Amino acid sequence: MRLTTRTTFLLLVGPIGFFLLFFVIPFAQLVKESLFGPQGWTLDNYTSVLTDAYYWKALVDTLVISLLVTLVSFLAGYPLAYFMIFHLRSAALRRLIYVVLVTPLFTSNIVRAFGWIVILGRRGMVNAGLLALGAVEAPVDLLYNKASIIIGLAYILLPLMVLTVCSILQSIDRSLIDAARDLGASPSVAFFSVTLPLSLPGVVAGSIIIFALSASAYVIPSILSGGREIVMSMLIFQQYMATFRPDVGATLSVVLLVVTLALIAAYAYGVERRTRVAM
Amino acid sequence: MANVIVIDHLVKRYGATTALADVSLTIRSGEFIALLGPSGCGKTTLLRAIAGFVEPTSGRIEINGRPMRGVPPHRRPVNTVFQQYALFPHMSVADNVAFGPRRNRLPKAEAEHRVAEALSMVGLSAFGARHPRELSGGEQQRVALARALVNRPEVLLLDEPLGALDLKLRKRMQVELKRLHRQVGMTFLFVTHDQEEALAMADRIAVMRQGEIVQIGSGAAIYRNPASRYVADFIGEANLITCSVGAGGVLRLGSDGPTLPYRSEQTGSVTLMIRPEDIRVGTRDAQPEDVIIPVTLRDKAFAGSVWRLYVVAPGGQELAVHSGEAAEAEATTAGSELSIRWRRNTARVLTD
Numbered sequence: 001m002r003l004t005t006r007t008t009f010l011l012l013v014g015p016i017g018f019f020l021l022f023f024v025i026p027f028a029q030l031v032k033e034s035l036f037g038p039q040g041w042t043l044d045n046y047t048s049v050l051t052d053a054y055y056w057k058a059l060v061d062t063l064v065i066s067l068l069v070t071l072v073s074f075l076a077g078y079p080l081a082y083f084m085i086f087h088l089r090s091a092a093l094r095r096l097i098y099v100v101l102v103t104p105l106f107t108s109n110i111v112r113a114f115g116w117i118v119i120l121g122r123r124g125m126v127n128a129g130l131l132a133l134g135a136v137e138a139p140v141d142l143l144y145n146k147a148s149i150i151i152g153l154a155y156i157l158l159p160l161m162v163l164t165v166c167s168i169l170q171s172i173d174r175s176l177i178d179a180a181r182d183l184g185a186s187p188s189v190a191f192f193s194v195t196l197p198l199s200l201p202g203v204v205a206g207s208i209i210i211f212a213l214s215a216s217a218y219v220i221p222s223i224l225s226g227g228r229e230i231v232m233s234m235l236i237f238q239q240y241m242a243t244f245r246p247d248v249g250a251t252l253s254v255v256l257l258v259v260t261l262a263l264i265a266a267y268a269y270g271v272e273r274r275t276r277v278a279m
Numbered sequence: 280m281a282n283v284i285v286i287d288h289l290v291k292r293y294g295a296t297t298a299l300a301d302v303s304l305t306i307r308s309g310e311f312i313a314l315l316g317p318s319g320c321g322k323t324t325l326l327r328a329i330a331g332f333v334e335p336t337s338g339r340i341e342i343n344g345r346p347m348r349g350v351p352p353h354r355r356p357v358n359t360v361f362q363q364y365a366l367f368p369h370m371s372v373a374d375n376v377a378f379g380p381r382r383n384r385l386p387k388a389e390a391e392h393r394v395a396e397a398l399s400m401v402g403l404s405a406f407g408a409r410h411p412r413e414l415s416g417g418e419q420q421r422v423a424l425a426r427a428l429v430n431r432p433e434v435l436l437l438d439e440p441l442g443a444l445d446l447k448l449r450k451r452m453q454v455e456l457k458r459l460h461r462q463v464g465m466t467f468l469f470v471t472h473d474q475e476e477a478l479a480m481a482d483r484i485a486v487m488r489q490g491e492i493v494q495i496g497s498g499a500a501i502y503r504n505p506a507s508r509y510v511a512d513f514i515g516e517a518n519l520i521t522c523s524v525g526a527g528g529v530l531r532l533g534s535d536g537p538t539l540p541y542r543s544e545q546t547g548s549v550t551l552m553i554r555p556e557d558i559r560v561g562t563r564d565a566q567p568e569d570v571i572i573p574v575t576l577r578d579k580a581f582a583g584s585v586w587r588l589y590v591v592a593p594g595g596q597e598l599a600v601h602s603g604e605a606a607e608a609e610a611t612t613a614g615s616e617l618s619i620r621w622r623r624n625t626a627r628v629l630t631d
Contacts, residue, residue, distance in 0.1 A: 173363070173365065175361050175362070175363060175365040176365050176367060176368075178332055178352070178359075178361065178365065179359070179361055179365035179366075179367070179426075180367075180378070181331075181332075181351070181352040181353050182330055182352050182353070182357075182358055182359045182361075182427075183353075183358065183378045183379040183382055183426065183427075183430065184353045184378075184379050184382030184383050184430070185353055185378075185382050186351075186353055187351075189382065190353075193378075194367060194369075197369050198368070198369060
């Protein structure tokens with residue numbers, strides 16, 4: 001059944017209204033704030049933010065962390081999804097893994113961040129283990145650096161990659177892989193020439209979600225950085241809540257959003273160009 | 280002719296179900312052979328076992344004298360045309376066809392030459408740059424053929440390759456496949472559930488039932504001399520008349536109908552098979568050895584070259600008659616009494 005134009009319109013009113021009310025209008029407000037100084041309209045906020053090396057470092061750090069989180073999620077999530085779809089015969093076991101993957105999403109991020117502190121801290125499980133094995137002489141600093149932020153974020157966002165990749169792997173016609181094998185491709189060549197390219201749309205979707213969520217994450221970085229690393233979301237929070245500079249906070253928000261969107265657009269466009277027909 | 284494939288007592292079980300129960304088959308080089316049977320009869324399993332996608336439970340497959348046990352699909356000298364073509368959607372037609380030659384590390388010029396040759400063989404020379412989804416079903420089918428043929432396999436395996444095409448296109452592709460087979464001189468092993476397709480194309484047909492080959496031979500031989508009621512029913516149109524075996528092994532139509540000039544060593548009931556086109560209407564030119572029975576006409580339908588008559592024999596069994604004698608058929612009306620006759624040796628006594 002095809003929806004009539006009228007029904008489609010009625011169905012769209014809700015989402016569009018919501019989007020306007022809770023995103024477009026607040027965002028316009030934010031942009032206005034960033035462009036408004038004591039003497040009226042000005043670009044002062046942007047010039048001061050963009051000429052300050054401190055902000056630049058935070059921006060670059062944020063993007064690097066987000067990129068690495070995306071990469072780690074892909075490297076850990078893709079094989080898991082592949083295993084679940086292509087090697088797990090039992091549907092019950094597959095469902096169990098889905099549940100295990102999704103359940104942590106119901107737990108507070110704060111709890112999970114503190115969990116990592118317990119694991120990675122100087123007296124944490126990892127260090128205790130390493131010391132007991134004699135692998136190290138003194139506890140190693142695993143916490144409060146970029147690595148711990150990346151671990152914490154990747155751990156939380158990994159399920160999103162697994163789920164998106166699973167759904168696309170499931171949709172790949174198995175006879176295509178058979179055809180590749182039949183035409184002389186070893187299992188690994190068949191994977192790299194057929195399965196992987198055909199699953200890229202899922203990888204793109206998953207990595208865009210993960211990149212965007214990493215770039216805007218606040219709780220995990222602020223707990224696992226121990227204040228030694230600064231990402232954009234923490235800076236923005238400070239501008240609003242500590243230094244009371246909502247105009248600077250707004251400016252930073254706009255900069256982060258624009259840069260993130262530009263990167264995602266470039267990425268999606270790049271992949272799209274290479275695999276246009278696979279979609 | 281040399282044997283290209285030898286299948287020896289092949290068995291494949293999936294848990295409690297048996298997909299292949301002791302299949303033996305020898306395929307000669309250059310043959311066009313069809314595996315024919317209803318879905319679930321094991322024909323696709325057999326094909327996939329030859330291609331290397333199914334590891335047999337027991338038994339042996341040899342291709343050109345080389346045992347295939349443990350040889351993975353990509354190292355077997357066979358190529359498959361898959362049921363839904365399985366063209367790579369992310370590659371152009373030319374890249375699809377070049378997939379095999381590239382995997383086999385052919386020099387670039389040679390690979391390109393072969394791809395062009397294969398595409399021209401199926402009449403798609405101008406389509407190299409297109410993508411599969413831009414092609415019609417028939418064109419996709421040709422690409423799948425070219426993609427397999429380009430590797431010059433010892434045996435081309437075809438898994439219901441025409442099943443997704445409409446009737447007209449299917450008929451044309453049958454002729455085309457036959458032409459390709461002559462042209463390339465390869466061995467074709469063709470899986471189908473369509474007996475007409477098998478009869479039209481194959482040199483030999485292996486009829487399968489429940490994981491076994493129940494009869495193998497040329498289409499004409501199987502059509503004329505089916506080994507069982509199952510085969511007779513499956514190949515072509517057949518009247519399968521249930522007969523009882525009376526005293527002295529003489530057959531009676533139904534349980535108490537007229538006696539028929541056939542004998543059987545069996546007791547109980549047997550099947551008499553007679554093809555609709557072997558039955559004539561009336562007794563005008565009857566020969567002494569003809570079998571004649573009185574029937575009632577129930578229905579008739581004009582089918583161009585013949586009239587299809589549906590008649591009821593004594594005892595209530597219905598028979599189909601294809602009558603080429605238009606005048607006689609046209610004169611009859613439903614409900615009228617008439618006689619039908621056939622040459623004694625055109626009918627076969629079958630067991631189940």
